[in-house]
Amino acid sequence: MTDRTRDRDARLINDHYDALAAGGEESLVQRLHAAFVAAGRDPGTLSLDEVAGIDQLHLGGRAASRSLAALGELRAGQRVLDVGCGTGGASRLLADEAGCEVVGVDITIAFIEVAEWLSAATGLSARTRFLCADAARTPLPDGAFDVIWCQHALMNMPDLAGVLAEWRRLLTPGGLVLLHEVVAGDNPEPLALPVPWARTAATSHLQQREAFQASLEAAGFVPVSVRDVTATALAWRQKHGHREAGTEPPPNLPGPALIFGDEFAEMGRNLRDNLAAGRVRILEGVWRLA
Structure with missing residues (x-):
């Protein structure tokens, strides 16, 4: 992959992820600061519960992170690299609940x-x-x-082989991929x-499950435990869709719509429909570096 293609x-x-700011609105930090103030919270002192709506931008929220x-x-003290960390929710959860030392990229x-x-x-x-770095080329040391x-x-990374090679470089011998x-x-x-x-x-840049797992194994990662959790993810998406559609009272605290804009409700419905129709599936698993 050329530098021009990477850029x-x-x-x-x-x-995509900062579309509102690209369209001329305030920065994401500014929007979220204002939303916490409007919700009666101090943006400088927040709890993990208060920020959960904007820092777990994946199906299943904190429950999915805890399951993984x-x-x-x-274990406490393990050094974890959170790849595609977003606004850092999983990084903070692992630091707080598992006692890990976490770098998010x-x-x-x-x-x-944010x-x-x-x-x-x-x-x-x-x-x-x-x-802030390309997951296939980080400035981090070996091992x-x-x-x-x-x-x-x-699914946002076109150079899967490059990313997996970087993971192999960054992991200690016998290290895990979750x-x-x-x-x-x-x-x-x-x-x-x-x-x-x-x-x-x-x-x-979605890959078929078989090709995805074959890429991991070709890069030297041996499956330890892999399971399909699509049904759980679909149930979670359906539950949250009711709230976004207005059939449940909206939460007082900031949520993903402040990041994605008015399209977020449609994004959620489409994700639900893609899951239900079998166009996408969700995998949860652990691999070990051989």
């Missing part, structure tokens, strides 16, 4: 700015740090991590778009 892909991802952490048997500049602020506001800056963690991010990922389903119909990770096909 183009990075712009597409930033434009339990599957990987994470994301290519979206606005997400890193992640740093929220870690400071929740008192977790000492155990989490964040950098720096015991665990690679990734939730709903690889994934909660979206893959293509058996239904060959085109995706209903937009979805949370893509407004067009240009930023969606």
